[in-house]
Amino acid sequence: MTLVSFVVPAFRVQGYLRECLDSILAQPVADIEVIGVDDCSPDGSGDILAEYADRDDRVTAVRLDRNVGLGPARNVGLDRAVGEYVWFVDGDDWLTADCLVEVAARLRETRPDVLLVDHVRAHWDDTVTRSAMAEVFPIPPGPVTFRLVERPETVKLLHTAWNRLVRRQFLADTGLRFAPGWYEDVSFSYPTLLAADRIGVLDLVCVNYRQRRAGAITRTRGERHFDVFEQWHRVFRELDRLGAEELRPAIFERMMWHYLVVLGNGDRIGPELRPTFFSRVAIEHARFRPPDGHRVPAGVAGLKHRLVAAGRWRTFSALRTASRAGETVRRVAGGARRRVLPPARVGVRRARDAVLRQYQRAERRRPVEENLAVYAAYWYRGYACNPAAVYEAARRLAPQVRGVWIVRRDRVHTLPEGVEYVVAGTPAYHRALARARWLINNVNFPDSVRKRPGTVHVQTHHGTPVKVMGLDQQRYPLGAGGMDYAGLLRRVDRWDYSVTSNSFSTQMWERAYPAGYATLEVGYPRNDRLVTASPEEVLRLRAELDAGLGEQVVLYAPTHREHLPRYRPPFDPERFLDALGPTGLLLMRSHYFHDRDRRLPPPTARGRLLDVSAHPRVEDLYLAADVLVTDYSSAMFDYAVLDRPIVIYAPDWDAYRLTRGVYLDIVAEPPGPVARTFTELLDVFRSGALRSPDAERARARFRERFCALEDGRAAERVVRQVFLGENLV
The missing domain is CATH 3.40.50.12580 (CDP-glycerol glycerophosphotransferase, C-terminal domain)
Incomplete structure (x- = not known):
């Protein structure tokens, strides 16, 4: 019999999905299955699931004909699961090596309704932070099970679906499923704990919870974050249905903690929505507050609770502003202590570079030249690669665009006849970078280049990657050569478009260079x-x-x-x-x-x-x-x-x-x-x-x-999107 059914929903996770699936299928436990659910993803996630299903009979790929959201997609996988336990693993996270050995042993030993496992937050800068497991359970419970009323502190563990395995028959008996909308984990995770007779805790890090730099819901502003209120309403309805009144204080405290986390996150609730969200939190506080009282946290967190209870938005907002200002002062002060003064005597070359940078800044204050496109390739080595192919197509399809190449002085002689150019490092070079509307390169422009409003940066790249690139090199420091990852990301943030030759490249660039650019998956212009x-x-x-x-x-x-x-x-x-x-x-x-x-x-x-x-x-x-x-x-x-x-x-x-x-x-x-x-x-x-x-x-x-996209028209597609505004994305 299958012990664990992994349900892996997939939506816009093509850059990470392979790592997720590989981490599951490489576990040294045989009796598993993986149900991948393509939630009508617009990227290559569905194709990746189908690819894995073709080569591994433990994998089932399901394609949905419309996007239903994370919760309903998980339900689709749950309905197809046959395992004794179900583990919902998000497509951008991944399991630690061999963790399933201990998980399977604990499941067989204790047969819990719910088994909670530990995780770490794996940040995009290759750092990790521990979960609250050690704080909630300073002494691990070991191979025992309990009801939530016996260990109410359990609710302080993160309320996600992926840090717990749930017995499938228990879900069928209780009718617990995922609700639609954002924050769907809330109305699933807490009710399962409330209804479970046997809860287990395994003090073992099993999940790497990826903290994405771009593309995550937790970094997306908008009104959808108001969904959190209805999800908590479902929790309290379940609490009332089960008659678990003694757990109301613990659930209420956790609800307030969650609301304040969402409200305090500027990446989720923008300034224009913050007063309204605060008002809703105040209403929720009055509606669900336990009649016999509850524990108010100490310190600033407790002050926030009291301000919410009193409905004092202005004071709450002022407290937040003061707190953020204090953080800025501390950060600036710390930077001042680390500041290294420049030498008293500045060399002629350094002085010249400083004058030219000042000249570029002055040119940036002048209007953008609406018909100027600047091209470069291989650190100004000459006329080559994808930028050259785009340049040639633009001369044919968008003759109104004036194309200028940047080239090193020692490479000027390699330029084709009739190609307009500027020599790197000269005033003309700085003027072109400051004034151009379009900047096209197969590598990054220098840090001194600033993204001006109304300008368009196109990163064409110069190959399909075999070796790891960008942020992924953090795991392989021998090949990184002291790379400045923060500087790299500042350069990547300038991109408006990333040109890729195939779905594989798109997937790898998304994880190696996470930012808000649009991908032009059109083939490589140089291959035309x-x-x-x-x-x-x-x-x-x-x-x-x-x-x-x-x-x-x-x-x-x-x-x-x-x-x-x-x-x-x-x-x-x-x-x-x-x-x-x-x-x-x-x-x-x-x-x-x-x-x-x-x-x-x-x-x-x-x-x-x-x-x-x-x-x-x-x-x-x-x-x-x-x-x-x-x-x-x-x-x-x-x-x-x-x-x-x-x-x-x-x-x-x-x-x-x-x-x-x-x-x-x-x-x-x-x-x-x-x-x-x-x-x-x-x-x-x-x-x-x-x-x-x-x-x-x-x-x-x-x-x-x-090579499926290489039909001889890749450069034309780039020109039509970038210069002519024909929407191909």
């Missing part, structure tokens, strides 16, 4: 050329590399290792050319972060080995190559658009994924053959495995997942 290039153009590009019609051109393009800056994958060009045979041509392209290896090729390889690291457009190399050999580079996703063979050469895969972190297991889900050693790589080419039926099937699956 791979789709539209003619056979004549391919022949021309091959001829430029001296590649004849009968030659097999192999492009070897490994990525860099931030945690191992001098590491190079073991690769012997001479032996590789021997495996290719006399008609083989090897193109070697190091990552743009790498120092170039300037050694001349051995005499036997000259003419058959080209260093193309400095080639200005990698798309030309993709078109010219018959085969791509790479490791963890995003090149594989772009090259797959061409539907040509790809070989993964991953000699340090185990170390890389553990130290650098990855989103995708490219050994388990590759676009073609995988070689873990150089000898295996040679065998792939010698044996014909490169074009075997298995390789063809792997590439087809890979293309279906990552």
Whole structure:
């Protein structure tokens, strides 16, 4: 018999849902099932659930044809559950490793109606805070059960559905279900405690409660937060139905605590709604106050209770303002103590930079140039990647937009003829950044750039991520290189649009770069050329590399290792050319972060080995190559658009994924053959495995997942949304 049915509702959690499901399915307990409920989510959550259901028979995916909300979605999962216990786990949270072993043991030992488990709040900055479990139960109850009237302090544990397992037959007997609306946990969690004859507590952290930087209900302002009142009304109706009058003080105190938490959170109740919400709290206080009195908290919390009871909104508001002002003073004072004075003598270069920054600030006070778009790529290295493709499409579709590129002085000579530009660091550069209406880049602009009202920032990115990025790098510090995450988030907050090439990228960027931007999941503009290039153009590009019609051109393009800056994958060009045979041509392209290896090729390889690291457009190399050999580079996703063979050469895969972190297991889900050693790589080419039926099937699956949007019109879609205002989001 199934012991635990996990019900996982999903709505706009595509960036986190895989981690949630993996954390459940990896538990070393066999008798479980997972019921994923797609609450008509507009993102890829439903597809992720279906994907897991296809490959794991423990998973059932349910798609709803309309959005019903978290509570009713949980009910849908509950109705399909067959387990003895039900555990409602939100799609953006995840379980701790192996926690289900102890949970299952406690369930079997005590057979509770409700088993409460511990959790931590996992913040987006990679810090965690403990729950109130240790405060509520300084001495853990151990393997015993009790009724709520025996331990009324239990109500002080967080009232969520995911920190408790509930016996399914108990829910059926009592008729307890989730109500619609926000704060649906309230009217489920407290009534289950009130009705339960056997409550258990397991002092074990089982759930990582994700504190999202963006997208959470608790960070969304609006009138929907008034739903909290009706949810508490349901709690008191259940209390009255059960005749549990002796628990009224404990429930009342918890209700008041909750109301004041919601009222005090500026991310939920805006200033315009705060007086009305306070008035409702005062009414609730009078309506549900126990006739025999209740405990008033000490200190400021008690003062708030008394002000609510007296209906004194102005005094309550003044107290809140004074408290917030005190926090600001303490924060500023602390910062003043840490301030480091600048040196007395300022160098000429620093003084010049300061003058230019002042000039940029002055330019920001001038009107925005309504038809100016500024483009940049790869830290001003030149004209390349997605921004270049968008620029070309904009010249065709939105000729009224004046496009200007930012480029380093030493890279000016690489710009195509007729492209207007400014040199990084010059007054013209600062003026363009300050005045442009549109700013398009495949990396972030410097911190000195400020987001002006009416301007639009477009982050095009420059690859589909294999390795973890952004905030996710906090878990892999060896690859982060002392990253300033607070600064990163300030830069991300400037984005208006994030361009992605597939649903997978969208999911990863949402968790790596949480902010309020809109995603343009339209394909990568730079890949349009791979789709539209003619056979004549391919022949021309091959001829430029001296590649004849009968030659097999192999492009070897490994990525860099931030945690191992001098590491190079073991690769012997001479032996590789021997495996290719006399008609083989090897193109070697190091990552743009790498120092170039300037050694001349051995005499036997000259003419058959080209260093193309400095080639200005990698798309030309993709078109010219018959085969791509790479490791963890995003090149594989772009090259797959061409539907040509790809070989993964991953000699340090185990170390890389553990130290650098990855989103995708490219050994388990590759676009073609995988070689873990150089000898295996040679065998792939010698044996014909490169074009075997298995390789063809792997590439087809890979293309279906990552290249479905690449139809040659991605840049056009970006231009129509960003410059022409045609709504594609």
